[in-house]
Amino acid sequence: MTSVSAAVRTTPRGRGRWGSSVNAATRYVGVAVIAVYCLAPFYWMLVSSFRRSSDIFETSLLPTTWSFESYAQAFDSSTMFGRALLNSLIVASITTVLALALGIFAAYAISRLNFRFKSAILAVIIATSMFPGISVVVPLLRLFSDIGWINTYQAMIVPSLSFAIPLAVWNLTTFMKQLPFELEQAAMIDGCTKWQAFRMILLPLAAPGVFTTAILTFIHSWNEFIIALSMVNNPSIQTATVAISKFTGASDFQAPYGAQMAAGVVVTIPLVIMILLFQRRIVDGLTSGANK
Numbered sequence: 001m002t003s004v005s006a007a008v009r010t011t012p013r014g015r016g017r018w019g020s021s022v023n024a025a026t027r028y029v030g031v032a033v034i035a036v037y038c039l040a041p042f043y044w045m046l047v048s049s050f051r052r053s054s055d056i057f058e059t060s061l062l063p064t065t066w067s068f069e070s071y072a073q074a075f076d077s078s079t080m081f082g083r084a085l086l087n088s089l090i091v092a093s094i095t096t097v098l099a100l101a102l103g104i105f106a107a108y109a110i111s112r113l114n115f116r117f118k119s120a121i122l123a124v125i126i127a128t129s130m131f132p133g134i135s136v137v138v139p140l141l142r143l144f145s146d147i148g149w150i151n152t153y154q155a156m157i158v159p160s161l162s163f164a165i166p167l168a169v170w171n172l173t174t175f176m177k178q179l180p181f182e183l184e185q186a187a188m189i190d191g192c193t194k195w196q197a198f199r200m201i202l203l204p205l206a207a208p209g210v211f212t213t214a215i216l217t218f219i220h221s222w223n224e225f226i227i228a229l230s231m232v233n234n235p236s237i238q239t240a241t242v243a244i245s246k247f248t249g250a251s252d253f254q255a256p257y258g259a260q261m262a263a264g265v266v267v268t269i270p271l272v273i274m275i276l277l278f279q280r281r282i283v284d285g286l287t288s289g290a291n292k
Helices: 002-049 069-074 081-112 118-128 134-147 154-176 181-189 194-205 207-223 226-231 240-245 257-291
Strands: none
Touching (some): 081 118, 118 154, 194 207, 207 257, 226 240, 240 257
């Protein structure tokens, strides 16, 4: 009887350990499948960028002969790809700074002030970001042609703001709503003005959310294509994504797959490094608002 009772007592516990192991293994397998699915295209682009032009259609997991030929083609003086990278950095940086400067104040007003139609205004702001870029290209092209903005940086920055600002306002509003009002009230009781309470109390607490929003806005602006393609036809002003689309092969009948793969790696690597370096801050920015 004693052995039977012991077996009865230990069986559920054993099943619990077995179930936990199965659940853990399932989670790991699921994460591995998702990682492979997401990283496989980038891996293939990276491997293809190190193949020779004659080997570009090989299906081996690694190049049979490693070569930097594609990178040399991508940075050839005729492609102006180096200048295009600088243009992308300029456009994305200015767009991010302006979107944050406007988004912070808009998010503060929506999250902290009480006024009529606040929810409707936030809904309109979010709705503007849902329009596809192609829907605004034609009217903007006509407008910018009339005011002489074609082939200028502002022709790419201003339309990008129409998508970057709603993103910034939405993220920062959600974050600031979680910060307690009592902190600002305590600061104003101690003699701070509302502006000083915002600048010295609220803004430092919102730093993780601001940083996360800056990263997301920069990535969005860095990857923008349709507006930059439509508003700029001067090679010295075009961004990296547009420059890649205009690569040409050795002949009219040869697609520059190798150079495009190499350029794609060069454009993607800064974003990957940025995410890896600041992933902790990004996670904090997405989660710490609720904790605060």
